[in-house]
Structures are given as C-alpha cells and as structure tokens.
Amino acid sequence: MFTSIAFWLLAVIAVVSGAAVFRVDSMARATYALAVSFVAVGAILLLFDLDYVGVITILMMMMEMAIMGVFMIMFMGMNPALMPMDMVHSKKASAAVSLSVFVMLSALALLIPWPSRRGSPDGDVTAALGEALMESKMLVMLVISSILFATIVASLVLANPGGRYGQASDGAIGGKQRARHPDGGGK
Amino acid sequence: MPMIEPVVQVSPLWVVAAAVLLGILAMSGAAFNGVLARREQTGGPLPATVRTGRSAGALTPLVETARLLRQRRRSSIAADALLWRIGIGGLIVAALLMVTVIPLGRWTVADLNVGVVWFNAMDVMVWALVWMAGWGANSAHSLIGGYRFLAQALSYELPLMFALITPAVAAGSLRVGDVVAAQSSLWFIVTMPVAFLIFCASVVAFSVWGPFSSAAGSDIAGGILAEVSGVDRLLLLAGRYALLAAGAAFAVPMFLGGGAGPVLPDWAWTLVKTLLVLGVLIAVRRRLPLIRPDRLAVPAWMIVLPVVLLQILVVSLLSVRS
Numbered sequence: 001m002f003t004s005i006a007f008w009l010l011a012v013i014a015v016v017s018g019a020a021v022f023r024v025d026s027m028a029r030a031t032y033a034l035a036v037s038f039v040a041v042g043a044i045l046l047l048f049d050l051d052y053v054g055v056i057t058i059l060m061m062m063m064e065m066a067i068m069g070v071f072m073i074m075f076m077g078m079n080p081a082l083m084p085m086d087m088v089h090s091k092k093a094s095a096a097v098s099l100s101v102f103v104m105l106s107a108l109a110l111l112i113p114w115p116s117r118r119g120s121p122d123g124d125v126t127a128a129l130g131e132a133l134m135e136s137k138m139l140v141m142l143v144i145s146s147i148l149f150a151t152i153v154a155s156l157v158l159a160n161p162g163g164r165y166g167q168a169s170d171g172a173i174g175g176k177q178r179a180r181h182p183d184g185g186g187k
Numbered sequence: 188m189p190m191i192e193p194v195v196q197v198s199p200l201w202v203v204a205a206a207v208l209l210g211i212l213a214m215s216g217a218a219f220n221g222v223l224a225r226r227e228q229t230g231g232p233l234p235a236t237v238r239t240g241r242s243a244g245a246l247t248p249l250v251e252t253a254r255l256l257r258q259r260r261r262s263s264i265a266a267d268a269l270l271w272r273i274g275i276g277g278l279i280v281a282a283l284l285m286v287t288v289i290p291l292g293r294w295t296v297a298d299l300n301v302g303v304v305w306f307n308a309m310d311v312m313v314w315a316l317v318w319m320a321g322w323g324a325n326s327a328h329s330l331i332g333g334y335r336f337l338a339q340a341l342s343y344e345l346p347l348m349f350a351l352i353t354p355a356v357a358a359g360s361l362r363v364g365d366v367v368a369a370q371s372s373l374w375f376i377v378t379m380p381v382a383f384l385i386f387c388a389s390v391v392a393f394s395v396w397g398p399f400s401s402a403a404g405s406d407i408a409g410g411i412l413a414e415v416s417g418v419d420r421l422l423l424l425a426g427r428y429a430l431l432a433a434g435a436a437f438a439v440p441m442f443l444g445g446g447a448g449p450v451l452p453d454w455a456w457t458l459v460k461t462l463l464v465l466g467v468l469i470a471v472r473r474r475l476p477l478i479r480p481d482r483l484a485v486p487a488w489m490i491v492l493p494v495v496l497l498q499i500l501v502v503s504l505l506s507v508r509s
Contacts, residue, residue, distance in 0.1 A: 059307055067341075
C-alpha cells in the first residue's frame with residue numbers, strides 16, 4: 001500500500017518536473033526541474049530495495065545538474081541565460097519526435113508479455129542486479145574501472161599545468177611557463 | 188575498553204530529538220565562534236578602530252537570532268525567489284538528512300545499509316543549494332559566490348568521496364553501524380589519518396567555512412550572503428553551522444570509534460567527540476588563510492587525490508592481510 005502510493009507520487013513528480021523543464025523560462029529552473037525529476041527516479045529505485053543504485057543515482061544526478069547548470073548558462077552566450085527565455089526550439093519537429101517516442105515506449109511497456117515472478121528476490125538485490133547485468137565480465141569491469149580512474153588522475157598530473165603567462169593555477173593557459181616581454185628581453 | 192554493542196534503529200519519532208540535538212550542536216558551534224571572536228577583539232593586537240561591533244561572546248547565536256528575526260527581509264529586483272528560498276532553507280535540511288544515519292552511541296534513526304553513500308549524496312546536495320542561494324538574488328556578487336562554491340566543490344568532492352570510502356573498505360560495509368563495529372579493537376583514525384584529515388577539510392569546505400569560505404568572501408561583499416538579511420540570513424548562517432556540526436558528528440562513527448570510551452555511556456562519548464571535532468573545525472577559521480578556489484584545484488587534484496588513493500591502497504592491503 002505505502003509502496004504503491006509512494007511509487008505513484010514519485011512517478012508523477014518525475015513526469016511533471018520533467019515536463020516543467022520545457023515550460024519554465026530560465027536555464028537555472030530548467031536545470032533544477034530536471035534534477036528533481038532524476039531525484040524522483042532515484043527514489044523510485046529505493047522502492048525496489050536497490051538502495052545503493054538509488055542513492056548513487058541521486059548523488060550523481062545532483063552533481064551532474066549542478067555542473068550542467070553552469071555550462072548551460074555559460075554557453076548561452078551574450079546574456080539571454082540570465083534573462084527569461086524560451087526553453088524550446090524547432091517546436092513542430094521536436095513535438096513529433098517526442099510524441100512518437102512516448103507512444104512507442106508506453107506501447108512497449110503495456111504490450112510486452114512481462115514474465116511473472118519466480119521465486120523470491122535475492123537478499124542482496126544490488127549484487128544480484130550487478131551479476132545479472134555483468135555476469136562473467138564482472139571481474140574485468142572491476143579491474144578496468146580502477147585503471148580508468150587512475151588514468152584520469154595520471155593524465156591530469158602529467159598534463160603541463162603551466163603556460164606562457166605563468167602557472168595555470170594563476171589563471172594562465174597554454175604555451176611556455178616563463179612570461180616573456182614582447183621585445184624579447186625577458187623579464 | 189568496553190565492548191561496542193551493535194547499532195540499533197530507533198522509532199522514526201526520534202528524528203525530532205535528532206533535530207533538536209543538531210540544533211544544540213550548531214548553536215554551541217556558533218557560541219564557540221562568538222567566544223573566539225570576543226577574545227580576538229579584546230585581547231588581540233587589532234587597532235581600536237577595528238573594534239566596531241563587539242561580539243556577544245557565547246551569547247552570539249541567541250543575540251544574532253533575535254536580531255535577524257526582527258530584521259526586514261531584503262528582496263532584490265527580478266530575483267528567482269523559488270530557487271533562492273530553496274537554496275537558503277535547504278542547507279539545514281541537508282544537515283538534518285545527514286544526521287539521520289549518524290548513530291548516537293548505539294541508537295540510530297535510520298540504519299541504512301548504504302549510510303556512507305547517503306551522507307555523500309547529502310553533501311552533494313549542498314553543491315546545488317549553495318549555487319541556488321547565489322543565483323536566486325539576481326546580484327552579481329552573490330552569483331560569483333555561487334560559482335566559486337562549485338569551482339571549489341570540484342576540488343574537494345573527489346578527495347572527500349575517497350576519504351569516506353576508506354573506512355567503508357576497512358569495515359567491508361557501507362553501513363555506518365558496521366563501520367563503528369569494525370573499530371572495536373582499533374580506531375580508524377590510527378590506520379587512516381590522511382583520510383581523516385581530508386574528511387575534516389572537506390567538511391569545512393562544504394560548510395563554506397574558514398579557508399574554504401571564498402563563496403562568502405568579503406572581497407565580493409559577502410558573496411552568497413551579500414543580498415540576504417533577516418530570516419533568510421539566519422537560515423543560511425545556521426545552515427553553515429548545522430553542516431559543520433553534522434560533518435563533525437559523522438567523523439565520530441567513521442574514524443573515532445563511535446561511542447567507544449571509558450566511564451561515560453556511549454551516547455555521551457559520541458557527543459564529547461563530536462564537540463571536540465566541531466571545536467577544532469570552528470577554530471580553524473582564525474588560524475588559516477582563505478584559499479582561492481582556482482588555486483585549490485591544482486593541489487587538490489595533483490597531491491591530495493593521489494595521496495588519498497595511496498591511503499586506500501594501504502588500508503586495503505591491511506584489511507586483506509588480516
């Protein structure tokens with residue numbers, strides 16, 4: 001009972017805030033409407049007892065949206081992102097695409113012959129889901145993920161942080177480290 | 188040392204007590220800061236001209252609350268009131284959600300099996316909240332404050348995540364209660380001092396405090412605090428203290444053995460340890476200079492991140508061996 005109420009409530013929040021992304025008139029509000037939608041989806045995952053996946057979805061999506069908001073506003077150029085603006089363009093084409101995708105997905109969800117439950121859920125649902133998705137590739141993925149992360153950090157450490165106008169940490173980018181005077185004398 | 192008893196989940200109604208306790212901790216943090224400010228004003232080397240607006244000492248939180256509650260709320264032109272209010276009021280909510288997974292002695296409000304990740308998700312909420320508090324006012328200075336916080340967050344968040352994972356690796360569980368139980372023979376601060384230090388620094392950073400308070404810096408007229416007054420300012424300032432208190436409280440089960448200690452009951456030890464950590468975090472403000480977020484990025488990614496990864500490696504090897 002509680003689960004059904006919570007599910008429907010969260011589902012409505014997810015869909016309504018998802019729609020709000022296109023109805024609001026500011027980049028900041030659109031970004032955080034999307035964040036609310038994702039958080040609701042993360043909370044729905046918690047209802048499936050997928051605690052880890054649910055909480056990590058909320059964590060990742062909040063982080064992502066916080067950064068995305070900055071980029072959305074930055075790349076709008078001039079300053080329309082700071083003013084009220086329309087969140088939609090190519091209205092007819094995008095309405096057609098989104099409607100057909102919605103019809104297709106909901107038709108799939110309704111018409112597919114869902115299998116009935118056999119047995120009971122595993123004690124550790126997160127591990128069971130991971131094994132169901134990865135199977136024998138689990139060990140490979142575990143190893144690769146740490147190598148990938150080490151590569152990111154190592155490439156940052158190796159990348160030249162200095163530029164011709166000084167250290168990147170002082171706000172300079174590109175070129176050699178020492179600043180030179182235009183007439184070649186150096187300083 | 189007495190044997191640590193397993194953490195038990197109490198009735199959800201106790202969440203009210205947890206909120207009151209967090210309020211008291213945040214107030215004592217603010218009071219301690221007031222005492223330090225008072226001492227600096229009376230005994231310090233500052234010239235007399237600087238001694239305007241004397242601090243109320245230990246009474247600061249009460250005096251400030253009374254003052255701000257009577258003050259008019261400022262509004263600015265074309266403010267994004269919705270996001271502004273969410274950002275201002277949200278910090279306290281994030282801190283409250285953090286303390287739900289922190290055991291007081293052996294009682295906890297929510298014994299989540301992913302409690303460590305829960306704390307982490309709540310501190311990521313602070314990214315959005317501080318930025319919204321900066322954005323909402325439609326003022327250049329507070330917007331710069333919001334951007335500064337996100338730039339700083341990019342530097343502290345990954346080290347913080349790994350500092351949180353380190354005790355979880357040693358305990359083999361993301362449940363806070365299991366992390367406490369794994370410290371029955373040796374506190375994790377002994378085996379992972381680096382992770383502890385990084386965790387404490389990150390708590391200071393997500394609370395926009397001390398060396399990491401450039402988002403509210405005086406060079407940008409107070410940044411995220413520039414346009415808030417009255418009850419809004421009260422909520423924002425209280426939210427910072429609440430975040431500091433929640434962070435200090437989380438250090439106790441993660442690194443300081445939870446409620447373990449002689450003579451006193453375990454809940455009292457949790458509070459004593461929390462207050463000690465909180466006191467240090469508060470005092471740091473007057474000891475360390477402000478760090479610009481753009482200068483923080485290089486040391487955070489080049490030095491702190493590899494160091495915390497080494498810390499995890501050491502801890503992993505120790506737990507494989509035992």
